[in-house]
Amino acid sequence: MKIKNYDALVGVGDRASRELVLGIVDDALNRVDGYRRVSGIVRVEGDILHIGNRRWNLADKKNVYLIGAGKACNAMVMAIDRALGERLTRGIAVVKIAERTDEFSDRTEVYVGGHPLPNRAGYRASQRVLELVDQAGPDDLFIIAVSGGSSALLNAPIEPITVEDEAAATEVLLTSGLDIYEVNAVRRHISRTNGGRLAERIRDRGAELIGIGISDAVGKPPTGDICEPDPHYASTPIGPDPTTLDDARAAIDGHGLRDRLPRSIIDFLDDAGPEQETPKAFPENTYFVINTLPDLAEAAAAAAETRGVTAHILTTFLEGESRDAGTFMAALAREVQTSGRPFRAPCVIVSGGETVTRIRPGTVITGHGGPSQELALSFALAAAAAPGACMYGMDSEGTDGTSSAAGGITDSTSAARAAEAGVDILAHLRGHASFEALEAMGDVVLTGNTGTNLCDLNVLYVPAQNGGGS
Numbered sequence: 001m002k003i004k005n006y007d008a009l010v011g012v013g014d015r016a017s018r019e020l021v022l023g024i025v026d027d028a029l030n031r032v033d034g035y036r037r038v039s040g041i042v043r044v045e046g047d048i049l050h051i052g053n054r055r056w057n058l059a060d061k062k063n064v065y066l067i068g069a070g071k072a073c074n075a076m077v078m079a080i081d082r083a084l085g086e087r088l089t090r091g092i093a094v095v096k097i098a099e100r101t102d103e104f105s106d107r108t109e110v111y112v113g114g115h116p117l118p119n120r121a122g123y124r125a126s127q128r129v130l131e132l133v134d135q136a137g138p139d140d141l142f143i144i145a146v147s148g149g150s151s152a153l154l155n156a157p158i159e160p161i162t163v164e165d166e167a168a169a170t171e172v173l174l175t176s177g178l179d180i181y182e183v184n185a186v187r188r189h190i191s192r193t194n195g196g197r198l199a200e201r202i203r204d205r206g207a208e209l210i211g212i213g214i215s216d217a218v219g220k221p222p223t224g225d226i227c228e229p230d231p232h233y234a235s236t237p238i239g240p241d242p243t244t245l246d247d248a249r250a251a252i253d254g255h256g257l258r259d260r261l262p263r264s265i266i267d268f269l270d271d272a273g274p275e276q277e278t279p280k281a282f283p284e285n286t287y288f289v290i291n292t293l294p295d296l297a298e299a300a301a302a303a304a305e306t307r308g309v310t311a312h313i314l315t316t317f318l319e320g321e322s323r324d325a326g327t328f329m330a331a332l333a334r335e336v337q338t339s340g341r342p343f344r345a346p347c348v349i350v351s352g353g354e355t356v357t358r359i360r361p362g363t364v365i366t367g368h369g370g371p372s373q374e375l376a377l378s379f380a381l382a383a384a385a386a387p388g389a390c391m392y393g394m395d396s397e398g399t400d401g402t403s404s405a406a407g408g409i410t411d412s413t414s415a416a417r418a419a420e421a422g423v424d425i426l427a428h429l430r431g432h433a434s435f436e437a438l439e440a441m442g443d444v445v446l447t448g449n450t451g452t453n454l455c456d457l458n459v460l461y462v463p464a465q466n467g468g469g470s
Helices: 015-031 034-039 073-087 120-134 165-175 179-189 197-205 245-254 264-273 292-307 323-341 371-385 414-420 425-430 434-441
Strands: 043-044 046-051 055-058 063-070 090-093 107-114 142-146 208-215 286-292 309-317 347-354 390-394 407-409 458-464
Touching: 015 292, 015 347, 015 390, 015 407, 015 458, 063 073, 063 120, 073 090, 073 142, 073 208, 090 120, 090 434, 107 120, 120 197, 142 245, 165 179, 165 264, 179 245, 179 264, 197 208, 208 292, 245 264, 245 434, 264 371, 264 434, 292 309, 292 458, 309 407, 323 347, 323 390, 323 458, 371 390, 371 407, 371 425, 371 434, 371 458, 407 434, 414 434, 425 434
Parallel strands: 063 090, 063 142, 090 107, 142 208, 208 286, 309 347
Antiparallel strands: 043 046, 046 055, 347 458, 390 407, 390 458
């Protein structure tokens, strides 16, 4: 199972509801696992490399290089590494978590970078990647596996910006209410690797690039046929960048961040001319997308249906404050159970997207946590009025915010159990210490690296009650 503490989680609270929700989530994660998806489309037969419905003759290539970056690249790189075998010249992977179960060949170097804040280890890995690219030539092939998180993990700021400057800026950007487009507009324009600049560097060497990606962007359609290249691929660090220098400047000024960001970044963006703009097209590259954000919601809905429970995908565009989303989910459960609107109980309601935890200046942080844990904890406050209702909020890559937890699962008994444990839920929400609260309640979920990275998944089960919406 992907969920490592399953037995402990079903040992408290409403067991039947928890077993159903956890089983659905575990099944969904396995359906979209990156190793499984990549292994299904990549193989080598003799000299021929097959990726989906396309083929490459490796006899025409002098070197075959593999680069991976992102929170789910462990699984993707392992699958490609294994498929290439002795055909692989050298590989470099920059991951967030190195799992004991990871298995790479001795041709692939693995580095653990920093996420959500970039660090020196990621910078060293990025230097190795850039050195590898700079010695490549026209007869070489790069296969690059990318998932969300690569902006922080594969970090190489443009001088004189330092890694420490980039880390400080990232923390400000992520806690100041910016949407991900605005955050990326800034991060991509101060980097030598992100915003398509790694692909640009490979193009300058005349080498060929094949990209295999997981897209965690809110608004992307389901993948469809993953064996066909995606002509609309746009993802850092290997795809064209739709953001602009003007977008970066507008994000900073629009949120009043000039005095909160490092001076080196403000000066660079103020002085940057057209020559510092990120690349906007790579028609020569071939890109495959093996998963997008809606795929996980669809997998969860399918897993519920196989268990005989009607499932509804409420939205894959869920954004905004996590605490508000959790409160809304509890209200939705009560409506379903008492009136049968908008769905009849029993049912499973699935949502995906990327809610945020906004930490306002002056806030005293008293613990750890993340958006999905805050969503689950706020759900617990109002869920007592919907008997048997159960909600699992998770960051699908396996770590949520500043904690080692994937998220939290709460049900209609959680608030009472919190009171018994002496946990003041509101105080923990105010101090952004959702992990500590959920851990004391027995409601924190642990997975480790899941093999995918598709933002948030929320699974809500609403059972029928007598006289309710059944």
